[in-house]
Amino acid sequence: MSGGRTEPGFASELVEADGSSEATARVVDPAGTDDDRAAEAALRPRRLSEFPGQPRVRDQLGLVLEAARRRGGTPDHVLLSGPPGLGKTTLAMIVAAELERPLRLTSGPAIQHAGDLAAVLSSLDEGEVLFLDEIHRMSRSAEEMLYLAMEDFRVDVIVGKGPGATAIPLELPPFTVVGATTRAGLLPAPLRDRFGFTGHLDYYDTADLVTILHRSARLLGVEADDAGILEIAGRSRGTPRIANRLLRRVRDWAQVHGEGHVDLAAAHAALTLFDVDDAGLDRLDRAVLEALCRRFGGGPVGLSTLAVAVGEEADTVETVAEPYLVREGYIVRTPRGRAAAPRAWTHLGIEPPRSAPLQELLPLEEPGTAADGSGPGGASDANGRFGS
Numbered sequence: 001m002s003g004g005r006t007e008p009g010f011a012s013e014l015v016e017a018d019g020s021s022e023a024t025a026r027v028v029d030p031a032g033t034d035d036d037r038a039a040e041a042a043l044r045p046r047r048l049s050e051f052p053g054q055p056r057v058r059d060q061l062g063l064v065l066e067a068a069r070r071r072g073g074t075p076d077h078v079l080l081s082g083p084p085g086l087g088k089t090t091l092a093m094i095v096a097a098e099l100e101r102p103l104r105l106t107s108g109p110a111i112q113h114a115g116d117l118a119a120v121l122s123s124l125d126e127g128e129v130l131f132l133d134e135i136h137r138m139s140r141s142a143e144e145m146l147y148l149a150m151e152d153f154r155v156d157v158i159v160g161k162g163p164g165a166t167a168i169p170l171e172l173p174p175f176t177v178v179g180a181t182t183r184a185g186l187l188p189a190p191l192r193d194r195f196g197f198t199g200h201l202d203y204y205d206t207a208d209l210v211t212i213l214h215r216s217a218r219l220l221g222v223e224a225d226d227a228g229i230l231e232i233a234g235r236s237r238g239t240p241r242i243a244n245r246l247l248r249r250v251r252d253w254a255q256v257h258g259e260g261h262v263d264l265a266a267a268h269a270a271l272t273l274f275d276v277d278d279a280g281l282d283r284l285d286r287a288v289l290e291a292l293c294r295r296f297g298g299g300p301v302g303l304s305t306l307a308v309a310v311g312e313e314a315d316t317v318e319t320v321a322e323p324y325l326v327r328e329g330y331i332v333r334t335p336r337g338r339a340a341a342p343r344a345w346t347h348l349g350i351e352p353p354r355s356a357p358l359q360e361l362l363p364l365e366e367p368g369t370a371a372d373g374s375g376p377g378g379a380s381d382a383n384g385r386f387g388s
Protein backbone atom coordinates (compact mmCIF):
# COMPACT_ATOMS: atom_id res chain seq x y z
CA MET A 1 0.00 0.00 0.00
CA SER A 2 1.77 3.10 0.99
CA GLY A 3 5.35 3.65 0.11
CA GLY A 4 7.92 5.33 2.34
CA ARG A 5 6.61 7.82 4.80
CA THR A 6 8.03 11.24 4.16
CA GLU A 7 6.99 12.88 7.35
CA PRO A 8 9.95 13.82 9.51
CA GLY A 9 10.90 11.31 12.11
CA PHE A 10 9.55 8.17 10.48
CA ALA A 11 12.22 5.57 10.98
CA SER A 12 11.06 3.14 8.39
CA GLU A 13 8.80 2.43 5.50
CA LEU A 14 5.26 1.41 6.17
CA VAL A 15 4.46 -1.51 3.98
CA GLU A 16 0.94 -2.12 2.69
CA ALA A 17 -0.62 -5.47 3.56
CA ASP A 18 -1.52 -6.40 0.03
CA GLY A 19 1.38 -4.78 -1.80
CA SER A 20 -0.47 -4.84 -5.10
CA SER A 21 0.12 -2.23 -7.75
CA GLU A 22 -3.63 -2.01 -8.41
CA ALA A 23 -4.10 -0.92 -4.82
CA THR A 24 -1.45 1.79 -5.05
CA ALA A 25 -2.97 3.16 -8.21
CA ARG A 26 -6.49 3.48 -6.84
CA VAL A 27 -7.76 6.98 -6.37
CA VAL A 28 -10.07 5.63 -3.65
CA ASP A 29 -7.36 3.80 -1.72
CA PRO A 30 -7.72 4.85 1.93
CA ALA A 31 -3.99 4.27 2.50
CA GLY A 32 -1.66 7.16 1.87
CA THR A 33 0.84 7.29 -0.97
CA ASP A 34 4.01 9.41 -1.02
CA ASP A 35 2.14 11.98 -3.09
CA ASP A 36 -0.57 12.16 -0.47
CA ARG A 37 1.91 12.58 2.36
CA ALA A 38 3.46 15.59 0.71
CA ALA A 39 0.09 17.19 -0.03
CA GLU A 40 -1.47 16.17 3.28
CA ALA A 41 1.06 17.89 5.47
CA ALA A 42 -0.37 21.25 4.41
CA LEU A 43 -3.97 20.16 4.92
CA ARG A 44 -3.78 18.74 8.41
CA PRO A 45 -5.74 20.63 11.05
CA ARG A 46 -3.28 21.84 13.70
CA ARG A 47 -5.57 22.23 16.72
CA LEU A 48 -8.59 20.39 18.08
CA SER A 49 -10.79 23.43 17.41
CA GLU A 50 -9.96 23.14 13.69
CA PHE A 51 -10.67 19.40 13.55
CA PRO A 52 -14.08 18.69 11.99
CA GLY A 53 -15.94 15.47 12.71
CA GLN A 54 -15.43 12.73 15.32
CA PRO A 55 -17.18 14.90 17.95
CA ARG A 56 -17.06 12.29 20.71
CA VAL A 57 -13.34 11.58 20.39
CA ARG A 58 -12.61 15.27 19.94
CA ASP A 59 -14.54 16.31 23.05
CA GLN A 60 -13.20 13.49 25.23
CA LEU A 61 -9.63 14.05 24.12
CA GLY A 62 -10.05 17.79 24.59
CA LEU A 63 -11.08 17.21 28.19
CA VAL A 64 -8.17 14.86 28.93
CA LEU A 65 -5.66 17.32 27.49
CA GLU A 66 -7.14 20.39 29.15
CA ALA A 67 -7.17 18.66 32.55
CA ALA A 68 -3.52 17.64 32.15
CA ARG A 69 -2.61 21.17 31.12
CA ARG A 70 -4.29 22.63 34.20
CA ARG A 71 -2.57 20.11 36.45
CA GLY A 72 0.71 20.92 34.79
CA GLY A 73 1.34 17.20 34.28
CA THR A 74 1.32 14.69 31.45
CA PRO A 75 -2.02 13.24 30.30
CA ASP A 76 -2.81 9.52 30.21
CA HIS A 77 -1.47 7.59 27.26
CA VAL A 78 -3.79 7.80 24.26
CA LEU A 79 -4.76 4.97 21.89
CA LEU A 80 -6.43 5.91 18.60
CA SER A 81 -7.96 3.16 16.51
CA GLY A 82 -9.82 3.11 13.23
CA PRO A 83 -9.44 2.54 9.51
CA PRO A 84 -6.73 4.34 7.50
CA GLY A 85 -7.09 7.97 6.48
CA LEU A 86 -9.51 9.09 9.22
CA GLY A 87 -7.14 11.31 11.17
CA LYS A 88 -5.17 9.26 13.71
CA THR A 89 -1.81 10.81 12.79
CA THR A 90 -3.43 14.22 12.61
CA LEU A 91 -4.83 13.81 16.13
CA ALA A 92 -1.44 12.65 17.45
CA MET A 93 0.10 15.84 16.10
CA ILE A 94 -2.74 17.84 17.64
CA VAL A 95 -2.11 16.22 21.05
CA ALA A 96 1.48 17.49 21.00
CA ALA A 97 0.41 20.92 19.73
CA GLU A 98 -2.29 21.30 22.40
CA LEU A 99 0.18 20.29 25.12
CA GLU A 100 2.81 22.54 23.54
CA ARG A 101 5.26 19.66 23.66
CA PRO A 102 7.53 18.20 21.01
CA LEU A 103 6.32 15.17 19.06
CA ARG A 104 8.48 12.14 18.31
CA LEU A 105 7.18 9.91 15.51
CA THR A 106 7.92 6.27 14.93
CA SER A 107 6.02 3.15 13.96
CA GLY A 108 5.58 -0.47 14.97
CA PRO A 109 7.41 -1.89 11.95
CA ALA A 110 10.41 0.33 12.77
CA ILE A 111 10.64 -1.18 16.25
CA GLN A 112 11.55 -4.78 15.75
CA HIS A 113 13.83 -5.20 18.77
CA ALA A 114 13.51 -4.05 22.34
CA GLY A 115 16.80 -2.21 21.79
CA ASP A 116 15.19 -0.04 19.08
CA LEU A 117 12.53 1.04 21.55
CA ALA A 118 15.03 1.53 24.38
CA ALA A 119 16.96 3.91 22.13
CA VAL A 120 13.83 5.97 21.41
CA LEU A 121 12.59 5.97 25.01
CA SER A 122 15.90 6.88 26.57
CA SER A 123 16.17 9.95 24.37
CA LEU A 124 12.75 11.38 25.27
CA ASP A 125 12.55 14.67 27.10
CA GLU A 126 10.11 15.34 29.91
CA GLY A 127 6.54 15.72 28.67
CA GLU A 128 7.40 14.70 25.12
CA VAL A 129 4.68 13.00 23.04
CA LEU A 130 5.75 9.72 21.44
CA PHE A 131 3.60 8.75 18.45
CA LEU A 132 3.69 5.04 17.71
CA ASP A 133 1.88 4.42 14.43
CA GLU A 134 0.79 0.86 13.61
CA ILE A 135 1.50 -0.04 17.19
CA HIS A 136 0.06 -3.55 16.64
CA ARG A 137 3.06 -4.33 14.42
CA MET A 138 5.71 -3.96 17.14
CA SER A 139 7.71 -7.03 18.16
CA ARG A 140 6.68 -8.90 21.30
CA SER A 141 9.90 -8.03 23.14
CA ALA A 142 9.41 -4.33 22.38
CA GLU A 143 5.80 -4.53 23.55
CA GLU A 144 6.90 -5.89 26.88
CA MET A 145 9.41 -3.11 27.31
CA LEU A 146 6.74 -0.59 26.40
CA TYR A 147 4.31 -1.82 29.13
CA LEU A 148 6.88 -1.14 31.79
CA ALA A 149 7.90 2.19 30.33
CA MET A 150 4.29 3.37 30.06
CA GLU A 151 3.42 2.32 33.59
CA ASP A 152 6.55 2.98 35.62
CA PHE A 153 8.53 5.31 33.33
CA ARG A 154 11.42 2.92 33.47
CA VAL A 155 13.18 0.51 31.11
CA ASP A 156 15.40 -2.38 32.03
CA VAL A 157 18.51 -2.32 29.90
CA ILE A 158 20.02 -5.80 29.64
CA VAL A 159 23.79 -5.85 29.85
CA GLY A 160 25.70 -9.01 28.92
CA LYS A 161 24.43 -12.33 27.61
CA GLY A 162 23.32 -15.71 28.95
CA PRO A 163 23.34 -16.50 32.67
CA GLY A 164 25.59 -13.52 33.41
CA ALA A 165 23.16 -10.98 31.87
CA THR A 166 21.99 -8.24 34.24
CA ALA A 167 19.06 -5.85 33.98
CA ILE A 168 20.00 -2.27 34.76
CA PRO A 169 16.93 -0.12 35.41
CA LEU A 170 16.92 3.23 33.63
CA GLU A 171 14.53 5.89 34.89
CA LEU A 172 12.65 7.85 32.23
CA PRO A 173 11.08 11.28 32.50
CA PRO A 174 7.24 11.28 32.26
CA PHE A 175 6.04 11.25 28.67
CA THR A 176 2.84 10.48 26.75
CA VAL A 177 2.45 7.67 24.25
CA VAL A 178 -0.08 8.17 21.46
CA GLY A 179 -0.56 4.80 19.78
CA ALA A 180 -2.42 4.42 16.49
CA THR A 181 -3.77 1.21 15.04
CA THR A 182 -6.07 0.06 12.28
CA ARG A 183 -6.40 -3.29 14.06
CA ALA A 184 -7.14 -2.65 17.74
CA GLY A 185 -8.17 -6.29 18.12
CA LEU A 186 -4.59 -7.39 17.48
CA LEU A 187 -3.21 -5.48 20.45
CA PRO A 188 -2.49 -7.69 23.45
CA ALA A 189 -4.72 -6.84 26.40
CA PRO A 190 -1.84 -5.81 28.72
CA LEU A 191 -0.73 -3.21 26.18
CA ARG A 192 -4.29 -1.97 25.57
CA ASP A 193 -4.78 -1.62 29.32
CA ARG A 194 -1.83 0.78 29.62
CA PHE A 195 -3.75 3.39 27.62
CA GLY A 196 -5.85 5.58 29.90
CA PHE A 197 -7.79 7.02 26.97
CA THR A 198 -8.94 5.13 23.87
CA GLY A 199 -10.68 6.82 20.98
CA HIS A 200 -12.18 4.95 18.04
CA LEU A 201 -12.46 6.96 14.85
CA ASP A 202 -15.48 6.26 12.66
CA TYR A 203 -16.12 7.04 9.01
CA TYR A 204 -17.19 10.66 8.48
CA ASP A 205 -20.63 11.70 7.37
CA THR A 206 -21.10 13.81 4.27
CA ALA A 207 -21.64 17.06 6.22
CA ASP A 208 -18.25 16.71 7.95
CA LEU A 209 -16.53 15.84 4.69
CA VAL A 210 -18.06 18.97 3.15
CA THR A 211 -16.52 21.05 5.96
CA ILE A 212 -13.16 19.34 5.50
CA LEU A 213 -13.24 19.83 1.73
CA HIS A 214 -14.14 23.53 1.95
CA ARG A 215 -11.22 24.02 4.32
CA SER A 216 -8.85 22.06 2.08
CA ALA A 217 -9.96 24.01 -1.01
CA ARG A 218 -9.24 27.24 0.85
CA LEU A 219 -5.78 26.01 1.87
CA LEU A 220 -5.05 24.87 -1.69
CA GLY A 221 -6.15 28.28 -2.98
CA VAL A 222 -8.89 26.74 -5.13
CA GLU A 223 -12.30 28.31 -5.67
CA ALA A 224 -14.95 25.71 -4.94
CA ASP A 225 -18.73 25.96 -4.84
CA ASP A 226 -21.12 24.01 -2.62
CA ALA A 227 -22.40 21.71 -5.36
CA GLY A 228 -18.89 20.70 -6.46
CA ILE A 229 -17.78 20.05 -2.89
CA LEU A 230 -20.92 18.05 -2.11
CA GLU A 231 -20.35 15.89 -5.18
CA ILE A 232 -16.79 15.08 -4.07
CA ALA A 233 -17.86 14.44 -0.46
CA GLY A 234 -20.51 11.95 -1.60
CA ARG A 235 -17.92 9.86 -3.44
CA SER A 236 -15.23 9.92 -0.73
CA ARG A 237 -16.19 6.75 1.17
CA GLY A 238 -16.38 8.58 4.49
CA THR A 239 -12.61 9.12 4.46
CA PRO A 240 -10.92 12.57 4.57
CA ARG A 241 -7.77 11.26 2.88
CA ILE A 242 -9.82 10.10 -0.12
CA ALA A 243 -11.83 13.35 -0.09
CA ASN A 244 -8.66 15.44 -0.25
CA ARG A 245 -7.22 13.25 -3.00
CA LEU A 246 -10.40 13.52 -5.09
CA LEU A 247 -10.42 17.28 -4.54
CA ARG A 248 -6.89 17.50 -5.95
CA ARG A 249 -7.93 15.52 -9.04
CA VAL A 250 -10.99 17.71 -9.58
CA ARG A 251 -8.79 20.80 -9.16
CA ASP A 252 -6.44 19.38 -11.82
CA TRP A 253 -9.35 18.83 -14.18
CA ALA A 254 -10.70 22.32 -13.56
CA GLN A 255 -7.29 23.86 -14.21
CA VAL A 256 -6.81 21.99 -17.47
CA HIS A 257 -10.34 21.94 -18.89
CA GLY A 258 -12.17 24.71 -17.09
CA GLU A 259 -11.70 28.04 -15.42
CA GLY A 260 -10.02 26.53 -12.39
CA HIS A 261 -13.25 26.45 -10.35
CA VAL A 262 -14.29 23.31 -8.55
CA ASP A 263 -17.97 23.09 -9.43
CA LEU A 264 -20.46 20.31 -10.12
CA ALA A 265 -19.49 19.92 -13.76
CA ALA A 266 -15.77 19.71 -12.95
CA ALA A 267 -16.36 17.24 -10.10
CA HIS A 268 -18.55 15.10 -12.30
CA ALA A 269 -16.17 15.09 -15.26
CA ALA A 270 -13.01 14.50 -13.21
CA LEU A 271 -14.46 11.71 -11.09
CA THR A 272 -15.90 10.01 -14.16
CA LEU A 273 -12.44 10.24 -15.74
CA PHE A 274 -10.93 8.61 -12.64
CA ASP A 275 -13.63 5.94 -12.63
CA VAL A 276 -15.17 6.82 -9.29
CA ASP A 277 -18.92 6.48 -9.52
CA ASP A 278 -21.53 8.39 -7.54
CA ALA A 279 -21.40 5.88 -4.68
CA GLY A 280 -17.59 6.12 -4.48
CA LEU A 281 -17.05 2.70 -6.10
CA ASP A 282 -14.19 2.36 -8.56
CA ARG A 283 -13.51 0.00 -11.43
CA LEU A 284 -12.38 -2.90 -9.26
CA ASP A 285 -15.36 -2.59 -6.91
CA ARG A 286 -17.76 -2.58 -9.82
CA ALA A 287 -15.97 -5.46 -11.54
CA VAL A 288 -16.45 -7.56 -8.39
CA LEU A 289 -20.16 -6.70 -8.23
CA GLU A 290 -20.64 -7.31 -11.96
CA ALA A 291 -18.96 -10.71 -11.77
CA LEU A 292 -20.88 -11.69 -8.66
CA CYS A 293 -24.28 -10.67 -10.02
CA ARG A 294 -24.01 -11.26 -13.76
CA ARG A 295 -21.72 -14.29 -13.97
CA PHE A 296 -22.53 -16.08 -10.75
CA GLY A 297 -26.18 -15.12 -10.33
CA GLY A 298 -25.47 -13.38 -7.02
CA GLY A 299 -23.37 -16.20 -5.57
CA PRO A 300 -22.35 -17.57 -3.25
CA VAL A 301 -19.03 -17.99 -5.02
CA GLY A 302 -15.57 -18.75 -3.65
CA LEU A 303 -13.08 -15.92 -3.35
CA SER A 304 -10.54 -17.41 -5.74
CA THR A 305 -13.17 -18.03 -8.43
CA LEU A 306 -14.41 -14.48 -8.06
CA ALA A 307 -10.85 -13.16 -8.24
CA VAL A 308 -10.15 -15.08 -11.46
CA ALA A 309 -13.35 -13.67 -12.95
CA VAL A 310 -12.17 -10.09 -12.35
CA GLY A 311 -8.57 -10.84 -13.35
CA GLU A 312 -7.11 -10.06 -9.93
CA GLU A 313 -5.30 -11.85 -7.14
CA ALA A 314 -7.61 -13.25 -4.47
CA ASP A 315 -5.68 -11.23 -1.91
CA THR A 316 -6.36 -7.98 -3.79
CA VAL A 317 -10.08 -8.68 -3.97
CA GLU A 318 -10.15 -9.58 -0.29
CA THR A 319 -8.08 -6.73 1.12
CA VAL A 320 -8.65 -3.93 -1.39
CA ALA A 321 -12.22 -4.17 -2.68
CA GLU A 322 -14.04 -6.30 -0.18
CA PRO A 323 -13.78 -4.30 3.07
CA TYR A 324 -15.69 -1.35 1.66
CA LEU A 325 -18.20 -3.49 -0.27
CA VAL A 326 -18.95 -5.50 2.88
CA ARG A 327 -19.09 -2.45 5.11
CA GLU A 328 -21.53 -0.70 2.81
CA GLY A 329 -23.72 -3.76 2.40
CA TYR A 330 -23.03 -4.60 -1.25
CA ILE A 331 -21.71 -8.08 -0.59
CA VAL A 332 -21.78 -10.58 2.23
CA ARG A 333 -19.15 -13.10 3.21
CA THR A 334 -20.76 -16.45 3.91
CA PRO A 335 -19.33 -19.89 4.74
CA ARG A 336 -20.01 -20.86 1.11
CA GLY A 337 -18.37 -17.84 -0.45
CA ARG A 338 -19.27 -14.28 -1.39
CA ALA A 339 -22.87 -13.35 -2.08
CA ALA A 340 -24.48 -10.23 -3.50
CA ALA A 341 -26.68 -8.25 -1.13
CA PRO A 342 -29.70 -6.29 -2.45
CA ARG A 343 -27.67 -3.11 -2.69
CA ALA A 344 -25.36 -4.71 -5.26
CA TRP A 345 -28.26 -5.44 -7.63
CA THR A 346 -29.72 -1.98 -7.12
CA HIS A 347 -26.38 -0.34 -7.76
CA LEU A 348 -25.92 -2.22 -11.03
CA GLY A 349 -29.55 -1.59 -11.97
CA ILE A 350 -30.37 -5.25 -12.51
CA GLU A 351 -33.10 -7.48 -11.13
CA PRO A 352 -31.91 -10.26 -8.79
CA PRO A 353 -32.96 -13.72 -9.95
CA ARG A 354 -36.06 -14.93 -8.14
CA SER A 355 -34.34 -18.17 -7.24
CA ALA A 356 -31.47 -16.62 -5.27
CA PRO A 357 -31.56 -18.77 -2.10
CA LEU A 358 -29.62 -16.30 -0.06
CA GLN A 359 -31.82 -16.07 2.99
CA GLU A 360 -30.42 -19.35 4.25
CA LEU A 361 -26.83 -18.19 4.27
CA LEU A 362 -25.13 -17.13 7.42
CA PRO A 363 -22.51 -14.41 7.42
CA LEU A 364 -18.95 -15.66 7.71
CA GLU A 365 -17.83 -13.12 10.26
CA GLU A 366 -19.02 -10.68 12.81
CA PRO A 367 -19.39 -7.04 11.78
CA GLY A 368 -16.31 -4.94 12.19
CA THR A 369 -13.77 -7.63 11.39
CA ALA A 370 -13.22 -6.55 7.81
CA ALA A 371 -9.61 -6.23 6.73
CA ASP A 372 -9.70 -2.44 6.86
CA GLY A 373 -10.42 -2.59 10.56
CA SER A 374 -13.82 -1.03 10.04
CA GLY A 375 -15.73 -0.77 13.22
CA PRO A 376 -18.98 -2.27 14.26
CA GLY A 377 -22.01 -1.21 12.35
CA GLY A 378 -20.51 -1.54 8.92
CA ALA A 379 -21.20 -5.04 7.83
CA SER A 380 -24.10 -5.54 10.15
CA ASP A 381 -26.57 -3.97 7.77
CA ALA A 382 -25.67 -6.56 5.24
CA ASN A 383 -25.79 -9.52 7.54
CA GLY A 384 -28.36 -11.94 6.42
CA ARG A 385 -30.68 -9.28 5.02
CA PHE A 386 -31.15 -10.54 1.55
CA GLY A 387 -33.80 -9.63 -0.95
CA SER A 388 -36.77 -11.88 -1.04
Ligand SMILES: Nc1ncnc2c1ncn2[C@@H]1O[C@H](COP(=O)(O)OP(=O)(O)OP(=O)(O)O)[C@@H](O)[C@H]1O
Nearest residue numbers: 040043044052084085086087088089090212240241
Ligand atom coordinates in the same frame (compact mmCIF):
# COMPACT_ATOMS: atom_id res chain seq x y z
N1 LIG B 1 -10.97 15.56 10.81
C1 LIG B 1 -10.19 15.94 9.79
N2 LIG B 1 -10.25 17.19 9.31
C2 LIG B 1 -9.53 17.57 8.27
N3 LIG B 1 -8.66 16.79 7.61
C3 LIG B 1 -8.54 15.54 8.04
C4 LIG B 1 -9.28 15.04 9.15
N4 LIG B 1 -8.93 13.78 9.37
C5 LIG B 1 -8.02 13.47 8.43
N5 LIG B 1 -7.80 14.53 7.63
C6 LIG B 1 -6.95 14.59 6.44
O1 LIG B 1 -6.73 13.26 5.97
C7 LIG B 1 -5.34 13.02 5.87
C8 LIG B 1 -5.09 11.64 6.45
O2 LIG B 1 -5.19 11.74 7.85
P1 LIG B 1 -4.20 10.95 8.81
O3 LIG B 1 -2.85 10.78 8.19
O4 LIG B 1 -4.25 11.64 10.13
O5 LIG B 1 -4.94 9.56 8.85
P2 LIG B 1 -4.53 8.25 9.64
O6 LIG B 1 -5.78 7.79 10.32
O7 LIG B 1 -3.34 8.49 10.48
O8 LIG B 1 -4.17 7.28 8.43
P3 LIG B 1 -3.15 6.01 8.46
O9 LIG B 1 -3.83 4.96 9.27
O10 LIG B 1 -3.05 5.62 7.00
O11 LIG B 1 -1.86 6.49 9.02
C9 LIG B 1 -4.64 14.14 6.64
O12 LIG B 1 -3.56 14.64 5.98
C10 LIG B 1 -5.63 15.24 6.75
O13 LIG B 1 -5.36 16.19 5.72
